[in-house]
Amino acid sequence: MVKICCIGAGYVGGPTMAVIALKCPSIEVAVVDISVARITAWNSDELPIYEPGLDDVVKQCRGKNLFFSTEVEKHVSEADIIFVSVNTPTKTRGLGAGKAADLTYWESAARMIADVSKNDKIVVEKSTVPVKTAEAIEKILTHNCKGINFQILSNPEFLAEGTAIQDLFHPDRVLIGGRDTPEGQKAIQTLKKVYAHWVPEDRIICTNLWSAELSKLAANAFLAQRISSVNAMSALCEATGADVTQVSNAVGKDSRIGPKFLNASVGFGGSCFQKDILNLVYICECNGLPEVANYWKQVIKVNDYQKSRFVNRMVSSMFNTVSGKKIAILGFAFKKDTGDTRETPAIDVCKGLLGDNAHLSIYDPQVTQEQIQRDLSMEKFDWDHPTHLQPVIPYGVKQVNVVSDAHEATKDAHGLCILTEWDEFKTLDFKRIYDNMQKPAFVFDGRNVVDASKLREIGFIVYTIGKPL
Ligand code: NAD
Ligand code: UGA
The missing domain is CATH 3.40.50.720 (NAD(P)-binding Rossmann-like Domain)
Known part of the structure; x- marks a missing residue:
């Protein structure tokens, strides 16, 4: 049985992993988080986030092939594929404050993965990160790896809140970026197989790492730009009738x-x-x-x-x-x-x-x-x-x-x-x-x-x- 572990049981990690567990009964999925309160809620009747359809999906898989846990290191060390879906907020101090992404949470997750891993693993960037983050993560992993091989993939998430479950069931596309080496391409195929359980193949796009990372930032920028465009027009509408x-x-x-x-x-x-x-x-x-x-x-x-x-x-x-x-x-x-x-x-x-x-x-x-x-x-x-x-x-x-x-x-x-x-x-x-x-x-x-x-x-x-x- 393939084992997946997702670090970060938030708005992305929780629903995404629940849908993978539902669509792939042969895969065991563990979602881990340092927040005890969040994990307790995921294991209760009152899930930590409100999202239409989510309760139903979680109820169908929880305890079968979907587990929520605070035993971060145990599940990371057992997994073949590790998704990292931690928060990547805006830096509030130091270099780039008010603009740059704060990768503290990501870096600490990467160091922990290197620390506890005993077999080769695929590490998947699910969080939205600056382009070239995979290079930094690779460095952290390979310099601490004790002979273990890590393949880094970028697999950004495009779900919108409020429609997360439908977006995950019927994504416009799934994007997977990886290294252009035989090992990198093999890792891409492994992740592609997971999604292929329910996503049509022509909707799974494979690119290089930097294109995948940048496409996520570009997609959000284009979407927000449309809203600012129409909002700018709204001011002109009010002025003109x-x-x-x-x-x-x-x-x-x-x-x-x-x-x-x-x-x-x-x-x-x-x-x-x-x-x-x-x-x-x-x-x-x-x-x-x-x-x-x-x-x-x-x-x-x-x-x-x-x-x-x-x-x-x-x-x-x-x-x-x-x-x-x-x-x-x-x-x-x-x-x-x-x-x-x-x-x-x-x-x-x-x-x-x-x-x-x-x-x-x-x-x-x-x-x-x-x-x-x-x-x-x-x-x-x-x-x-x-x-x-x-x-x-x-x-x-x-x-x-x-x-x-x-x-x-x-x-x-x-x-x-x-x-x-x-x-x-x-x-x-x-x-x-x-x-x-x-x-x-x-x-x-x-x-x-x-x-x-x-x-x-x-x-x-x-x-x-x-x-x-
Ligand atoms: P979130 O804050 O809801 O969840 C992140 C979780 O990670 C938290 O529960 C936190 O406790 C946990 N965490 C942080 N560091 C950890 C560590 N070292 N070990 C274990 N757990 C750790 O955030 P989110 O909304 O799920 O977003 C996660 C990422 O996905 C962000 O990069 C975001 O930009 C991206 N994203 C979000 C959405 C969305 O709709 N919210 C959609 C697409 C992409
Ligand atoms: C957005 C994107 O739609 C997702 O594809 C992306 O994965 C996600 O961000 C992310 O990266 O976090 P989300 O923020 O959950 O999803 O919700 P949206 O539906 O995009 O709405 C964002 C904001 O724009 C809301 O405040 C919404 O009210 C506003 N909006 C949206 C408008 O003002 N006008 C519109 O026409 C659409």
Whole structure:
């Protein structure tokens, strides 16, 4: 039986390995992590991440050929293929701070692999890493290897949260990069065989290591660039009377452009787009390509502009002050169908409003009060560096109150703003909400989910991104 071990039981490691275990009953898969709490949750009925369809997959394989464990070294030493899916956050200090990827977690995993290995192994980069990381990992492994042969492969992950299981079941492509040597090619074939259990062969792309590493950064940069492009257009729509939904639709009908990923929003969030573009920018700068670096930097700048533009619009609409006013925040996760709040635009919007002394009443169907308080108390980029974390000093309940439904959040509020496109926000009883709010009652829709004309009929003053007022 082939044995796979995955280091890192997070948003990528957990679902990816669960699907491999489901699709490959002849392979034993162990997912290991240094976080006892995470592993305990993976072994319980309450999985550590919310992802549609995940419970079902885990239940089918857990205890059969899928195991979650904190015995990192044991499982690593027994495995034939080791996936490394640890976090690769943005550095917060030292060389490249604020841009470069922090490979501390990756390096410590690589050193541990070298330490405990007793037979030849394939080590797979699943985390998103800077191009040429495989070279560094190879050095760490071969200089500590005690005669063992390691083959490094790059196999970046393209799943999106909220649709992870479907993305893993039916990937657009699986990308495997390896060395152009007989051993490297053999390793590629071994990994290809794993995916070939359920992925059509023509969707498994094999490349050299650097192309695979760079393709991942490029894919995220292209995706984020589309959002910044449509968000930049949304500002122009508001200034001219065009409607961004109509513009996106018209533009997306061009088959060379395509209709997906053209929804204007309050800004993109999530753990990866910003981090990966900053990483790309840093690599360009290190390679003497400042013009290329500046091009990609602009994607982040437009995203930051979109978030602050939204806050400024809120404050200026509400007579230039929100001081002491109750504002309902509907949605805190970075997108619907996930409880993940990493780099969610809601953090910047809430901090902007708190800066103007607003009182926030926040509701999200999947995010806990503790998580929201932690997010609002943290410095930029600190969320993925557990060692930097200070104890959370929560905002007082008057300033930030986290509640369990949208009606409670909006009661007596001066304004409500929608920051995540949860389906339930489309069907709220807005008449009841209006009756219970202060007047004039404002709606600020950061996701274009409400029917603005119906809300205006009720009496609301409505602002939606990229639409005529
Ligand atoms: P995560 O923070 O959810 O999970 C990483 C896990 O690794 C954590 O549980 C952490 O405790 C564990 N870990 C860190 N160092 C370890 C060590 N030395 N030994 C054992 N465990 C260790 O992160 P994630 O969202 O799963 O992302 C992982 C990587 O995948 C990142 O590089 C990210 O850029 C990339 N990625 C993420 C997504 C996504 O949707 N989240 C999609 C594609 C790629
Ligand atoms: C993204 C990519 O889609 C994945 O392919 C990639 O694997 C992953 O990053 C990663 O490397 O981590 P994810 O961040 O989970 O996945 O979610 P997306 O659906 O890409 O959404 C990202 C952000 O963009 C969200 O805040 C979303 O609301 C926003 N968005 C998305 C828009 O504002 N408009 C759109 O049209 C699409």
